[in-house]
Every structure is written in C-alpha cells, then in structure tokens.
Amino acid sequence: MSYEKALDQYISATNTHDFNNVRKVLHEQAIYWFSDKTCTTVSEIQSYFENAWNLIKEEVYSAEDVKWITVDEGSATCIYTYRYEGYYKSKFVKGSGRATNIFKKEENGSWKLIHEHLSSL
Template identity: 35%
Template sequence: MDPTSFVRGYEQATNARDLARLAPLIAPDATYWFTDGSHHGITAIKAAIERTFAAIQDEVYEIHDLEWIAVTDDLAVCRYRFRWSGRVDGKPAAGRGRGTNVLVKRDGSWQMQHEHLSR
C-alpha cells in the first residue's frame, strides 16, 4: 500500500468511528498533538480519539490538499488541510485546520507515528 492509500484508509476509519479499525493504523509509541493537548502512546491517543467521537456526533472528517514532503521506503511525511462537520451538543458544528503526519513502515505496513492538527 502506498502512503496516499494509507492516509485515505485512515480517513475512512476515522469517519467510520471504528476505534478497533483505527487503532492498528497508529504506532504503539506514536505522539499526537491536538488542540486540546499532546497525547503519547496508543492508550492516550485512543482515549483522546474516544473523547472526540463522544463530543462530535455524526462527524464527517475530510482531508484536502494532501502534499507529500518526503517519502522513502519506510518513512513518509505529509501536510494537508482538513475539515470536519457534525453536531456538538445537538447543534450543527464545523471546523477546519491544518495537519501534518509522519508515517513509518513497520513489518511491511504503514502506521501513523505522529499527527499534528491545528487551526
């Protein structure tokens, strides 16, 4: 699988709100930087994602303008813009921002090593 296909699969798993499908795509020692703080390790990252899933109902998350900064056989770095929409506290809500991802290939499969989302 190429890095773009991996990111699209990650986006689909996020939209499916299926943590069991999403978690294997995240490296066990990954670090995520979200607007609500930094999360290191799969346990902390899963908890942060679960909080987001609980806070935003019917969320649709979209990645746009995906640009690869560096790609090797076992490392890939990209930046992109994202948008989300859904309901927060029963009311329509939406946002957008920028993202940077670092992917690593381990045992022949890509995993998210770092994700940084900001407004």
C-alpha cells in the same frame, strides 16, 4: 499498501468512530499533538478520539490539499487541511485546521501512522 492508501485508510477508519479500526493503522509508538493536548500512548490517543466522537456526533473528518513533502524507503510525511463536520449539542458545526501526518513503513511493508500534529488555521 502505499503510504497514500495508508492516509486514506486512516481517514476512513476515523470516520467509523470505532477506535479498533483506527488502532489498526497506528504505529505502537504513535504520538499525537492536538491543539490542547499531547498524547504519547495509544490509550491516550484512544481516549482523545472517543471523547471527540462523544462531543461531535456523526462527525465526518476529511483531508484536502494533501501534499507529500518527504518520502523515502521508510517514512512518508504529508501536510493537509483537515475538515470536520457534525453535531455539537444537536446543532450542526464544522471547522478546519492544519494537519501533519508522518507514516513509518513496517517490516511487513505496511505503513503505520507514527505522528499527527493538528492545529488551527
């Protein structure tokens, strides 16, 4: 799988709202920087995702204007505009922000997400 496909797989996994799917594309040492919290373990990341899915029902997450700013044999970094939409307290909401994702290539050739940084525009 290519690093580009790894990003696509990550977005698809996120939209299943099942963290078991997200976990498959995460590096075991993944670190997330959200606007309001830093998550340094997979269990912290899982709690953050599941809380977000409980707050925003039927959320759809997407990436636009993806730019791969560095790629080598072992890592790939992209930046993009993220968008989300769903229902908060039964009211339709949507928003966007900036994202940075870093993928690390595993010995078996698969690409795993090792870092994500999300911030508002």
